Amino acid sequence: MDVKIALLAGDGIGPEIVAEATKVLDRVAEKFGHKIEYRPALVGAAAIDAVGDPYPDETHAVCLAADAVLFGAIGDPKYDNDPTAKVRPEQGLLRMRKSLGLFANLRPVALFDSLADRSPLKAEVVRGTDFICVRELTGGIYFGRPQGRDEEGARAFDTCTYTVSEIERVLHVAFRLAVSRRRKLTVVDKANVLETSRLWRETAQRVAREYPEVAVDYMFVDNAAMQIIRQPAYFDVIVTENMFGDILTDEASVISGSLGMLSSASVGAEVALFEPIHGSYPQAAGKNIANPMATILSAAMLLEHLGLDAEGRAVRRAVDRALAEGVVTEDLAAPGEKARSTSEVGDYVASQI
Numbered sequence: 001m002d003v004k005i006a007l008l009a010g011d012g013i014g015p016e017i018v019a020e021a022t023k024v025l026d027r028v029a030e031k032f033g034h035k036i037e038y039r040p041a042l043v044g045a046a047a048i049d050a051v052g053d054p055y056p057d058e059t060h061a062v063c064l065a066a067d068a069v070l071f072g073a074i075g076d077p078k079y080d081n082d083p084t085a086k087v088r089p090e091q092g093l094l095r096m097r098k099s100l101g102l103f104a105n106l107r108p109v110a111l112f113d114s115l116a117d118r119s120p121l122k123a124e125v126v127r128g129t130d131f132i133c134v135r136e137l138t139g140g141i142y143f144g145r146p147q148g149r150d151e152e153g154a155r156a157f158d159t160c161t162y163t164v165s166e167i168e169r170v171l172h173v174a175f176r177l178a179v180s181r182r183r184k185l186t187v188v189d190k191a192n193v194l195e196t197s198r199l200w201r202e203t204a205q206r207v208a209r210e211y212p213e214v215a216v217d218y219m220f221v222d223n224a225a226m227q228i229i230r231q232p233a234y235f236d237v238i239v240t241e242n243m244f245g246d247i248l249t250d251e252a253s254v255i256s257g258s259l260g261m262l263s264s265a266s267v268g269a270e271v272a273l274f275e276p277i278h279g280s281y282p283q284a285a286g287k288n289i290a291n292p293m294a295t296i297l298s299a300a301m302l303l304e305h306l307g308l309d310a311e312g313r314a315v316r317r318a319v320d321r322a323l324a325e326g327v328v329t330e331d332l333a334a335p336g337e338k339a340r341s342t343s344e345v346g347d348y349v350a351s352q353i
């Protein structure tokens, strides 16, 4: 198969982790007889520096022309530490998601058996964890208007908005996923306080009638934040709004041992995008120490999305072998255990395909 992948490496550790993922993809192509063509494009702070725009039109065109997009991470302390900056890398990420129609972000949270003892949580708590969080990605408080400050700058405001159709379409993604898994869906909201959450709950109750085989429950987000680390094996599919999903999944990454382990797929329109859930981890940039597994596993999701299931499985098996052999970066290394570099981990995973 001929595959065109748009490669948006971005900032910080972005280029390092994306390089390990393409190393693994190249090995897959060689072993399974595919041809992969990469189309690199600018995004984030790197794009601001080069052309003054965090998501240039040319990058958008490269994404639209590709079979799939592989995204690293964006973000730079020079913007994080300047709340008054007018142009920000994160605006590029949001504009990209919106303009590509990527309204559903699938974030699997599963535990590789060999990592049970490396999780900061007790092995008996985390064993059996296997859920997917479906995070709404193009609505809610991230996109609601008005957003801004009053004239004196003494008052700031954001707006959380959802329409029924925005909620319905992401609910259908989550219900269909539940049907293909253990048929359990947890709708996470704050319906005891927020009107948008009440619309979510009402809409979910209605859509649920179309999926009688799915057991649905409703959980407030504060309780969910606790239950996710108290009894993660309880969950099958979680569906929630943009900001709740962002926060809950960084929290959930602790179950898997590290934020550097969680991959994701953003879907909705024609082209799908695959990215680790973590950010540009600027403290690690250029040091060859970041965990590349989240990006490598995102590449596995990309392969599976293109119907290349055996290839995706081969990548997961190779990751599993690396973890079982203790070929891990410092975030997962036990005290006294030798930590491997980003590129050593990528080399090892590629060698196991």
Ligand SMILES: NC(=O)c1ccc[n+]([C@@H]2O[C@H](COP(=O)([O-])OP(=O)(O)OC[C@H]3O[C@@H](n4cnc5c(N)ncnc54)[C@H](O)[C@@H]3O)[C@@H](O)[C@H]2O)c1
Binding pocket: 013, 072, 073, 074, 075, 076, 077, 080, 090, 093, 258, 259, 260, 275, 276, 277, 278, 279, 280, 281, 282, 283, 289, 290, 291, 292, 294, 331
């Ligand atoms: N999708 C994205 O591109 C994305 C996501 C989150 C944050 N960001 C941006 O990234 C920048 C840094 O944000 P942050 O520090 O809050 O979040 P971050 O996810 O970059 O890092 C948080 C912490 O998680 C750990 N971590 C993250 N990735 C890791 C990896 N691959 N290997 C090992 N450990 C890893 C590190 O301990 C790090 O200090 C900000 O500019 C932020 O806006 C971008």
Ligand SMILES: CC(C)[C@H](C(=O)O)[C@@H](O)C(=O)O
Binding pocket: 075, 090, 093, 246, 277, 278, 279
């Ligand atoms: C950088 C930021 C805008 C982004 C988000 O909140 O969506 C990030 O945290 C993520 O999870 O991809």
Ligand SMILES: [Mg+2]
Binding pocket: 246, 247, 250, 277
């Ligand atoms: Mg996040």
